Amino acid sequence: MLRILHTSDWQMGLKACHVAAAGTAIRAARLDAAREVVAIANRERADVLLLAGDTFEHNLVEDRLVHEVVKVLSGAQAPVFVLPGNHDALSHDSVFRRASWRNRPANVVILEDTKPVPIPGTEAVLLPAPVLQKKSFQDPTATLAQAPAGAIAIGVAHGSLRIEGKHAADDFPIALDAAHKKGLDYLALGHWHAQYVHDERTAYSGTHEPTKFGEGSGQVLIVEIANHGAVPRIQPAPTARLRWEALEADLSAGAEVALQSIRAAVKALPNPGQTLMRLRTLGESEPDAGLALHALEDELAVLLLHVSLERADVPTSVARGKLAEVAADNPLVAGLLADLETASQGEAGGAQASTADRAAARQILGELVRRVWP
Ligand SMILES: [Mn+2]
Numbered sequence: 062m063l064r065i066l067h068t069s070d071w072q073m074g075l076k077a078c079h080v081a082a083a084g085t086a087i088r089a090a091r092l093d094a095a096r097e098v099v100a101i102a103n104r105e106r107a108d109v110l111l112l113a114g115d116t117f118e119h120n121l122v123e124d125r126l127v128h129e130v131v132k133v134l135s136g137a138q139a140p141v142f143v144l145p146g147n148h149d150a151l152s153h154d155s156v157f158r159r160a161s162w163r164n165r166p167a168n169v170v171i172l173e174d175t176k177p178v179p180i181p182g183t184e185a186v187l188l189p190a191p192v193l194q195k196k197s198f199q200d201p202t203a204t205l206a207q208a209p210a211g212a213i214a215i216g217v218a219h220g221s222l223r224i225e226g227k228h229a230a231d232d233f234p235i236a237l238d239a240a241h242k243k244g245l246d247y248l249a250l251g252h253w254h255a256q257y258v259h260d261e262r263t264a265y266s267g268t269h270e271p272t273k274f275g276e277g278s279g280q281v282l283i284v285e286i287a288n289h290g291a292v293p294r295i296q297p298a299p300t301a302r303l304r305w306e307a308l309e310a311d312l313s314a315g316a317e318v319a320l321q322s323i324r325a326a327v328k329a330l331p332n333p334g335q336t337l338m339r340l341r342t343l344g345e346s347e348p349d350a351g352l353a354l355h356a357l358e359d360e361l362a363v364l365l366l367h368v369s370l371e372r373a374d375v376p377t378s379v380a381r382g383k384l385a386e387v388a389a390d391n392p393l394v395a396g397l398l399a400d401l402e403t404a405s406q407g408e409a410g411g412a413q414a415s416t417a418d419r420a421a422a423r424q425i426l427g428e429l430v431r432r433v434w435p
Contacts, residue, residue, distance in 0.1 A: 073126055
């Protein structure tokens with residue numbers, strides 16, 4: 062039984078400009094999460110720890126950080142194989158050619174060409190596709206070597222599966238059936254930060270620690286393969302230290318109601334000091350909503366590691382004004398809006414509107430506002 066710990070995109074040295082004040086904590090968390098990856102590999106008795114590219118954010122990271130990463134990897138009991146990705150490409154100025162990186166234990170190996178690499182103590186062989194530059198139109202898996210007959214064949218590559226809308230032509234496009242075409246038992250991919258299992262033999266581990274809100278990351282994959290040809294068992298294991306929480310709050314029912322639900326959500330957080338929060342407001346808002354929101358933001362800034370407020374709500378007066386502008390040029394629209402206004406306030410065709418009708422009219426008005434805004 063071969064057991065792989067598959068991880069990628071550690072992006073050590075990440076700048077995290079969008080949440081800059083929390084940058085130091087974020088970079089420390091990436092190292093902490095990396096220690097957790099190694100701890101899981103040791104606990105699970107992995108035969109190999111595989112880093113599928115972008116271990117470093119760029120090739121010019123500080124030497125101090127390179128030393129730290131080497132120290133973390135030194136804790137692994139299994140051999141560690143590191144594939145250069147597009148962020149830490151194996152160019153002439155590569156981080157992997159520096160003295161600070163060369164000073165590492167013998168079990169940490171850089172996959173620097175496409176030669177098959179036997180995994181010590183197993184019947185398995187790694188078939189790497191190291192990245193040599195920032196961009197490429199070539200499928201990195203096209204260069205994978207042939208596996209020796211009978212061996213468990215593990216491809217390691219960094220790029221984008223050619224899924225419609227999810228890749229660019231110059232972003233190392235990878236054929237969707239690469240694992241099948243190359244006769245691989247498993248294709249370990251890096252580059253996408255979200256964890257994504259494409260099929261039974263192809264997966265992205267995603268980054269071990271989130272780099273932004275709503276990413277679907279913060280895990281590694283433990284992959285077990287009984288023998289050549291057997292279907293791998295792919296299991297995620299959590300590694301994230303920080304929590305990136307994206308909340309949406311609709312202000313249409315009044316700011317106080319929205320604020321209450323946000324406070325309740327924050328109160329339910331297991332570790333507020335380790336949480337970054339993005340708060341996005343929606344719906345229509347009264348003029349005093351801004352004051353209440355900024356007071357809440359100040360309150361949360363003390364509790365949370367980071368909070369940012371993104372306002373996508375529309376002030377009620379502005380919203381109605383916008384609709385009136387549209388109606389001014391179109392009597393039919395003006396008539397429709399007047400009917401909706403009346404219905405939303407409780408009357409319909411001279412009769413009392415039902416609660417459901419009033420709500421429906423308000424919803425349609427709200428939808429129209431969103432269509433003409435900004
Ligand atoms: Mn990448």
